[in-house]
Amino acid sequence: MKRSLDRKTRIALEPRKQPRQQRSSKVVDRILDAALILTREQGTKTPTTLAIAQRAGLSVGSVYQYFPNKEAILLDLARRWLSSFPEVIAKRIKVAPPTNREEFRQEVRKLFIDTSRLYLENASLMPVIEAISGNADLRPIQNEYDDQIIALYAAWLQHVNPALEDKIAGRLGVVMMEVGHVCRLVGLKKDRRTFDLIEDDVETMWLALVSPYLDLD
Missing domain, CATH: 1.10.10 (Arc Repressor Mutant, subunit A)
Structure with a gap:
């Protein structure tokens, strides 16, 4: 609940x-x-x-x-940051689905470029985001956006493979969202080179995770 x-x-x-x-x-x-x-x-x-x-x-x-108060201002900024992700992910659903693994890899790279920019340009907001996650009273704010993002990841995977079951697509969406977010937070606390390397690792993990389910050559 x-x-x-x-x-x-x-x-x-x-x-x-x-x-x-x-x-x-x-x-x-x-x-x-x-x-x-x-x-x-x-x-x-x-x-x-x-x-x-x-x-x-x-x-x-x-x-x-x-x-x-200032907390309400920062919270509204965090809301705006969170609300920017659904639109970025939805862009990948609006284009023609990839027909092979290389085309899908390119789509993943485009998504990472767009979402990484959101993290890097708003790195100073990450303590606010983490505070929301760790506060039982505020966590529902992030849950609302998390659910949207998971649903969009699932819809994107089903856009690539319409035969993918809802339950599997949803499970993969959870892993994509959670792993991507946590790893990027870790990277932001380091230097830019470490952030980029961690992001490359996350991209590799994503591809390894979802590729077997997409029926791509």
């Missing part, structure tokens, strides 16, 4: 108001862009609400109109 956010935690971390007009949306984008820039500049140090407001060119009061 998945655990939902408890009411107190949800209220404490949810944005105070949702932007319904273009002007409000632009203000929220300014706040989030400023927070992202600061997290990239400061590394593991969490930016203060005041620093975020100053970088966004807003008063602290204006920031508090939309977010109750």
Whole structure:
């Protein structure tokens, strides 16, 4: 059973108001862009609400109109990061399915290039992502996106091999998602060369895992 956010935690971390007009949306984008820039500049140090407001060119009061605290800002950034993955994976389903193993390997490489960029450009958000994973009250936020990603990996495999059973495709999707994410987190804590080498290893593991199920020459 998945655990939902408890009411107190949800209220404490949810944005105070949702932007319904273009002007409000632009203000929220300014706040989030400023927070992202600061997290990239400061590394593991969490930016203060005041620093975020100053970088966004807003008063602290204006920031508090939309977010109750800096944690809510970082959480919204994490949501946006998580929500970018389904679209990247879905791109692989929209193209013609590969007809041999080499074509499939090329498709995997394209996916790794796109998803690696998301990790590398947002490395400063990884402590937030890990905090979500380790917090029983916040974990449902990541579960929601994990389920989407697993389903898309399964759909991609069935796009390649329509005869692949749902249960097998889903199981493979879980392994692809979990192994890919954990290994990349490890790589990000090292240097760029180590990240690239680990990513190559993950790609090799993926291909070894799924190729027997895809009926490709």
